[in-house]
Amino acid sequence: MTLTQKFTPEALLSAPRRSPAIPNCDGTLALYTVSTYSFEEHKRSSQIRLLKIGAGQSNVVVDDTAASEPVWIGSGEFIYLKGGENGTTNIVHVGDIVSPKPKTTQIASVNGAISNVKVTHLANNTLAFVASALATPEGKLYNGETAQKPLSSAKVYTSLFARHWDSWNTENVSSLWYSTLVKADGKWSLSAELINALAGTGLSSPVPPFGGTGDFDISTSGLVFVAKDPELDPAIYTKTNLYYIPLSSFTETSPPAPTMVQTPGLEGYSNSPVFSHSGKKVAFTRMKSNQYESDKTRLLVVPDISDLSKPAQEFYATEDGKGGWDSRPDSILWSLNDSELFVTAEQTGANVIFKLPSSPSEADKLPESVRSIDSGSVADIKILSTNTNTTTTTTTTNPTSSSSSETRLFVTSSSLIDNSCYSIANPSAGTFSTVSSASKQGKTFGLHRRSVSDITFKGAGDYDVHALVMKPSDFDSKKKYPLAFLIHGGPQGAWADSWSTRWNPAVFAEQGYVVVAPNPTGSTGYGMALQNGIKGSWGGRPYEDLEKCFEYIEKEMGYVDTERAVALGASYGGYMINWIQGHPLGRKFKALVCHDGVFSTLNQWSSEELFFPIHDFSGTIYDNREEYEKWDPARFLNEWATPQLIIHSELDYRLPVTEGLAAFNVLQAKKIDSKLLVYPDENHWVLKPENSLVWHREVLGWINKYSGVEEEQKRMAGQQVNLADRTQDKAE
Known part of the structure; x- marks a missing residue:
């Protein structure tokens, strides 16, 4: 792509996007994908690249937009998926990848769209192979291209969840399929047709709409997966259970029935099941509430997956059921010898790694955070073999030397100025080293760490609120800059020191704004008290926190011109924009932007995941209508006065497009x-x-129109033209 000297939306959207990198068993090489969009050609290109970890250099091994999901099957060979004709998926093998021309061979064609591939070694030249794909009501592999099309477009439903996220639900459900890859005479092949592991069980996994490889895991002992509880309505309840299917050969034509893992007292989402290296234990997370999608996740372990007569063991369990660790663990990784766990969790505007013993009985103190990157947020962690010799610069925070037996981590991360970074962390030694970073793109556009800072201020009560701040790359402390006030969605979410291609603070900062992104009541990563404080107070404490933030900016940030402030938000942030519009804070802004916002909380039952409003508004709309009405932005339409941009999408089934149309109609009529x-x-x-x-x-x-930035840009452009003319005159 052609780089410019300014970080523009074009630069953001056309920058290469790298996936997390996956190291091989030797720890010498890593695979990742990268996609790039060209606005000149109006098309996307994608590649599978090979990273030489020690040298920090990469090269293309597959250049094909149809190629995806590279998975190692040996230290120097891998497979990937490639979309085929008529809805098929091809499994392609790449061997001897360090050679100048690696050999590529198609080893199987599957009659359907498969994804989320996982493999594990069973014996010499035999691998267990598991992937997800849609299944028909009869349990057969579904192919959307060749399936018979109905003559009518009518849809008939007799239960909840008629539609979800952006799709109308059909009779075809997600399922897990297995077989084996066998090597004979130097060639790999799929030993038999894929077998539906969940046929006839009434279970579906991965869980839509975002479920993927994190919803299941495999080992030599079998398959574990999470699935919605079939006894509860999925639109009303969040409960997903962890199940185990023993598989000894992964060729069983009639798989054993799944057995549910017991977790007494915990009835919410189950996530992130991961087998230990021995295949005997499984670590996973689970929530307590069965109607709170953002409840605190608890870390659990199954001591012996072959004996599920006993319940899973919870880490940091307390008698009151609240749990002793006030964080929400997410992804999980076992150490090389299975003695420790590494988990990621949010903490103060970032995603970080924690280390703890792998047995709850030995976890007698809260997890320690692991230094893994200079700044930013961890996106993915993988075990790295101890054979790697890296030549990159190492930062040491602990003088303790490391031994060859210690577990090292391969970390994928990002930050507000770097869209992708690969690094190696040694948790025991307290060292990390950067292997490959995309930050050179940010530096090309002038982005740097000194543009990023944060503030902390008192919220509506006796608690602190944290906010991220981003300044223009050419920031001058002697000048004053208009404020771009960003309000995050969720509401149980947070702004973090991580890269985004949808709401990137740097794009606003480079227009000439100081960006302030507060994490008020309801935000994650600051303890459950702050997060849970939003229940029954959608327009209460969070709004007051935002008022306090604005007051802090007025008093303490002299380089910010609050007379030229604009505010923007999406989802719950869009709700808050509409709430602000009807309240005094709305008069502090020159313009507002509402993306997929809530016009009226009385319309929340036009959503799909009804457990969300049931939890946040303390009941159903017919049992607790007063709560819905109390925080309804539409109650204050007479106060609306600030110019506002409304953005909405017709495939948004979480917040239907009528929410945006109603808000726009009111603004226009007024x-x-x-x-x-x-x-x-x-x-x-x-x-x-x-x-x-x-x-x-x-x-x-x-926002530039109402903040005055548009006039500034025109004036600067005029000055540049005049300067160019004077330079030309002198030359002549």
């Missing part, structure tokens, strides 16, 4: 400057590059 941007082909997020570019242009054009 003769308030307003604009409506609608996407017929996007969901709750704007993901397509061309659509995203329009999003950025409309959003930036809107």
Whole structure:
């Protein structure tokens, strides 16, 4: 791509996007994918690349937009998936990848769209192979291209969950399929057709709409997976259980029935099951509440997966059931000798790694955070073999030397100025080294760490609130800059020191704003008290926290011109924009931007995951209508007065497009400057590059118009033209 000297939306959206890197068993090489969109050619390209960890250099091994999901099957060979004709998926083998021309061979063609591949070694030249794909009601592999099409477009439902996220639900459900890959005469092949592990069970995994490889794991002993509880309505309850299917050969034509792992007192989401290296134990997370999607996750372990007569053991369990660790563990990794666990969790605006013993009985103190990167947030962790000799610069925070038996981690991370970084962390020695970073792109555009800072201020009560701050790359402390006030969604979410291609603070900062991104009541990563404080107080404590933030900026940040402030938010952030519009804080802003926001809380039952409003508004709308009405932005329409841009998408089934239309209609009827941007082909997020570019242009054009940045840009452009003319005159 052609780089410019300014970090623009075009630069953001056309920058290469790297996946987490997966090291091989030797720890010498890693595979990752990278995709790039060209606005000149209006198409996306993708590659599978090979990273030489010791040298920090990479090269292309597969250049094909249809290729995805590289998976190691040996230290120097891997397989990947490639979309085929008529809805098929090809499994392709790449061997001897360090050679100048690696040999590529198609080893199987599956009659359907498979994804989320996992493999594990069973014996010499035999691998267990598991993938996910849709299954028909009869338990057969579904192929959307060749399936008979109905003559009518009508949809008939007799139960909840008619639609979910951006799709109308059908009779076909996600399932897990297994077989083996066998090597004979130097060639790999799929030993038999894929077998549906969940046929006839009434269970579905991975769990839609975002379930993937984190919903299941495999070992030589079998398969563990999470699935919605079939006895409860999935629209009303969050409960997902962990199940185990013993498989000795992964060729069983009639798999054993799944056995559920017992977790007394914990009835919510189960996530992230991971087998120990021995295959005997399984670590996973589970929530307590069965109607709170953002409840605190508890870390658990199954001591012996072959004996499920006893319940799983919880780490840091307390008699009151609250749990002794006030964090929400996410992904899990076993150490090389299975004696320790490494887990990721949010902490103060970042995602970090924690280390703890792998047995709850030995976890007598809270987990220690592990230094793994300079700054930013961890996106993925993998075990790295101790054979690696890296030549990159190492930062040491603990003088203790490491031994060859210690577990090292291969870490994928990002930050507000770096969209991808690969590094090696040695938790025991307290060292880390950067292997490969994409930060050179940020540096090309002038992005640097000194542009990023944070503030802490008192919230509505006796608690602190944290906010991230990003300044323009050419920041001058003697000048004053308009404020871009960003409000995150969720509401149980948070702004973090991590990269985003949808809401990237640097894009706003480079327009000439100081960006402040507060994490008020309801935010994750600051303890459950702050997070849970939003229940029954959607427009209460969070709004007051935002008022306190604005007051802090006025008093303490003299380089910010709050007279030229703008505010933007999406999802719950969009709700808050509409709430602010009807309250005094709304008069502090020159313009507002509401993306997929809530117009009226009385419409929350047009959503799909009904457990969400049931929890946050303390009951159903027919049992507790007063709570829904109390925090309804539509109650305050008479106060709406600030110019506002409304953005909504027609495939957003979480917040239907009518929420955006209603807000726009009110603004127009009241003769308030307003604009409506609608996407017929996007969901709750704007993901397509061309659509995203329009999003950025409309959003930036809107806020720049009312903040005065547009006039500044015109004036600067005029000065540059005049300077160029004078330079030309002198030359002549």
